[in-house]
Amino acid sequence: PGLYVQWDKNTEEDLYDGEGSFIEEEAYYGLPYLVFISDCKPLCIEDMKLALPVSFIYETEDGKSLFMNIGEYDGKPLVYGKDYWVAVIALDRAGNYDESFSMCGPVRTYEDMSISLDAGWNLKSVPKRLLTSNADACSVFGESSTVIYWNGTCWEFPTNIEPCKGYWVYTPEASMSNVKFKPMSTDSTTPDVPASLNLAPGWQMVGHTSTMPVQWYQSMGSLQGLMGVEYKFSNIITYSHNEGWGGTISLGFIDLLSEGEPDETPYPVGVLKSEGFMVPGQGYWIFMKEKGTYASVESVDFYPEGEIPYPAAIE
Known part of the structure; x- marks a missing residue:
């Protein structure tokens, strides 16, 4: 993760002018500024460590400020969900x-993801649990959006957006939002349990549970x-504004042997149909042949008995 830091330029006349160097780190050569960071509340600069940027230190467009993304300090990367x-x-x-310098803190790093919406209807999801302050439907998809979810029996208007579920989202204009994920618990007495969703027979809405494309x-x-030789569902389909409906897969042996990387262009219908990939932020419809529990991909033990499903078992 990176931690964004921005500060105003100092206008003092005797500001360091770049002659010589007070620090060995290349990122700060010629600059009159140093950025420090600590993972506990410091009393002075000596209690802190020099922060290193992910890439460079940049100037804002108006030329009045500088900014950087802290990537590491003291030889260690930053950690999601930790206070600094x-x-x-x-x-x-x-x-x-x-x-008498000023200090900012505590601030926290979060894993996040951008969600893009086309004007009209979108089939969307989130791959992980969201921060409580960031989990309501308006925060995730925008105040002008309408969000509905099929719970297997009837339609509902969700208050909060959850992983494992797929959602229909209507927005009058194309937009993009950013969501922040809840960090993993560091308390061993209250460990996080991967998200899951109980599904009944029939058509159900689900979401992709990884921040990376993963084969279905x-x-x-x-x-x-049982024994990993069949699936409890028979079809997966999805929808996008540019492609319409599609992506039905056969759940056959050829699908399981397909390899490669998904196209970088975000066409969720096409990559599901041609390459078998489910993509981050996309929602899906599946037809359940029997009841089952859909769990986050992080909790899955693939083919526990070493068996690969064969076509006759997954019609």
Whole structure:
């Protein structure tokens, strides 16, 4: 993860002018600023470590500020869900700084994902549990959107958006939103349990549970039947504004042997039909032949008995 930091430029006349260097890190060569970070509340700069940017330190378009994304410190990468304290100091030509500098914290890093919506109807999902403050339907899909979910019996208007579920989302205009995922618990007494969803026979709405494209037989591995030689569903279809309906897969042996990477262009119908991939943020309809529990891909033990499903078992 990266932690975004932005600060205003210092206008003091005796600001360090780039002659010589007070720090060995290349990212700060010639700059009169240093960024420090700590994972516990510090009392002074000496309690903090020099922060290293993911790539470079950049100037804003108006030229009044600088910004960077902190990638690591003290030889360690940042951790999702952890609190940090950040400070920026400006150096004069002698390498001195004002000890009354300001500090920001605690701030926290989050894993996130962008969700794009086309004008009209969209079939969407989220791959992981969201932050409580970020989980309501308006925060995820926008205030002007209408969100509905088929629970297997009737339609409902969800208050919060959950992983494993697929959602119909209507928006009058194309838009993009950003969602932040809930970090994993660091408390061993209350460990996180992977998301799951109980499904009854018939058509059901589900979502993809990974932030990466995953082939359907892995993503849907929790719906394998006894001994891993059949599936509890018979079809997967999806929808996108540009492609319409499609992507029905045969659940056959050839699908299981297909390899390769999905097309970088986000065409969820096409990549499901031609390459067997389910993609992040997309929702799907599946037809359940019998009841089952759909679980996050992180909790799936693929083919526990070493068996690969064969066509006759997954008609």
